[in-house]
Amino acid sequence: MSNLDEQLEDVIKRRKKVTETLERLKGRKEQAQANLEAVEEECRAKNIDPEKIDDIIQQLEDKYRTIVEELTKDIAEAERKIEPYVTGTTS
Numbered sequence: 001m002s003n004l005d006e007q008l009e010d011v012i013k014r015r016k017k018v019t020e021t022l023e024r025l026k027g028r029k030e031q032a033q034a035n036l037e038a039v040e041e042e043c044r045a046k047n048i049d050p051e052k053i054d055d056i057i058q059q060l061e062d063k064y065r066t067i068v069e070e071l072t073k074d075i076a077e078a079e080r081k082i083e084p085y086v087t088g089t090t091s
Helices: 003-045 050-087
Strands: none
Touching: 003 050
């Protein structure tokens, strides 16, 4: 075989590999789009606009942070109030 024949065979093999890879990637893309559509439909079913999901996540994180801060404050207050009874220094 000549050098050009070998080169042609190599290029044909590479083209076949690229074509196969492209087909796999198309399949993955289609699956990802189907998954995205399913998630968006689930959001809509829960009255959540998928376009505003980042805002909603931020609101939930803010609310969570506030609740944890309030709980921490309330627990510290409760600990302060029961400390005299635990240490036996009540009046």
